Amino acid sequence: MDSLFLFSAGSENDRLNKDLWVKGASLFIPQINNLLNTHTKYRLRINSIDEFEHNNSRLLGDILAKNKSDKSTTHRYYIFYSYILNKLGIEKELNTLEIGLGTNNPNLVSTMGVDGRPGASLYSFKEYLPNSNIHGADIDKDILFEEDRIKTCYVDQLDSTSFEEIKNKFGDIKYDLIIDDGLHSIGANFNTLLFALENLNENGWVVIEDIIYGSNWQSIDFILNSTNKYKTYMIATGTGLLYAVNKS
Numbered sequence: 001m002d003s004l005f006l007f008s009a010g011s012e013n014d015r016l017n018k019d020l021w022v023k024g025a026s027l028f029i030p031q032i033n034n035l036l037n038t039h040t041k042y043r044l045r046i047n048s049i050d051e052f053e054h055n056n057s058r059l060l061g062d063i064l065a066k067n068k069s070d071k072s073t074t075h076r077y078y079i080f081y082s083y084i085l086n087k088l089g090i091e092k093e094l095n096t097l098e099i100g101l102g103t104n105n106p107n108l109v110s111t112m113g114v115d116g117r118p119g120a121s122l123y124s125f126k127e128y129l130p131n132s133n134i135h136g137a138d139i140d141k142d143i144l145f146e147e148d149r150i151k152t153c154y155v156d157q158l159d160s161t162s163f164e165e166i167k168n169k170f171g172d173i174k175y176d177l178i179i180d181d182g183l184h185s186i187g188a189n190f191n192t193l194l195f196a197l198e199n200l201n202e203n204g205w206v207v208i209e210d211i212i213y214g215s216n217w218q219s220i221d222f223i224l225n226s227t228n229k230y231k232t233y234m235i236a237t238g239t240g241l242l243y244a245v246n247k248s
Contacts, residue, residue: 029186032219042225044218049076049237052083060085063127069102069120070112075239077209081177084205084244085129088176094132095175095201096125097166099155099192100182103140110139110183118143121181122150135170138182157188163195174201180208186216193220193245197230200247211241 007024008014036042060082064072071077088094104116122136126149137155138144144152153169156162157180178196180189189208196206211217214234224230224245235242 029216029219033215036219036222040222042218042222044214044221044234046214046234046236046241049079049235049242052235053079054083054086056086057082060124060128064121064124067120067124067127068117069124071121071124075209076237077242080207080235080237080242080244084177084207085125088203088205090129091131094129094177095135095173096129096132096177096179097135097137097170097175098122098125098179098181099137099157100180101136101138101140101143101152102181103138103143105140105142108140119145119150119152121179122152126150135166135175137166157182157191158185160191160194163191166195173199174204175199176201176204178204178206180206181210184210184212186213189243190220197245197247202247204247206245208243209240211243214241214243217243 004018004021004025007021007028009020057079061072061078064078071081098121100110101118101122102112102116102120103110104113104118105111106113119136122134125132126134132149134150136150136152138152139154139156141154144154146152151170153165154162155165178200180192182188182192193206193208200206217234221232221234224232229247231246231248233244235244
């Protein structure tokens, strides 16, 4: 509970009523959105994933399905990733990073279940991108692995300092694509986004998967668009939302 101290009150009996900290925290995002909606005409635009489909989309979808990645089975994310990677150039030497490898430990909050295949999308991107370097990170140290053109390391998305482990393990490199398929909470997503924006190549992309509440991203989207450095997308996929940022 003490981690919510930013929502504490300067009142005599504040620490005896910490439930009010939780209530204050729950109000914060709706209040920010209310302020944005009241004082600007900004609205978060939602695209359909079908807008990004092209003749070669199914190739990546088949590779992901073969490797048991839900990016092509439960979800239709392969359409957007194929769009991005074909724009970047699938024959080029790209650097990709995915946060969240897909743990099969049933006791962890982000588990895929015991039948899940950790690293499924990393194997898929390695196959689809024959000259690229594939990186991944996860909170489950038991599923970390390394092989030709794939490296992984530990990260705790709710601890911003742990992202330094990525630089310690992989070096101070810039990425062409960074994917967040980890904890799927706004705080975890935001830490990944902050790291990603500082470590993207020009024309690079960040994609946040499995967003439940698009409204959580309205103010973030407003700020990013105000910089004129990024193009942003909120994408409806049929099974949820993706949020993407392109550094232009």
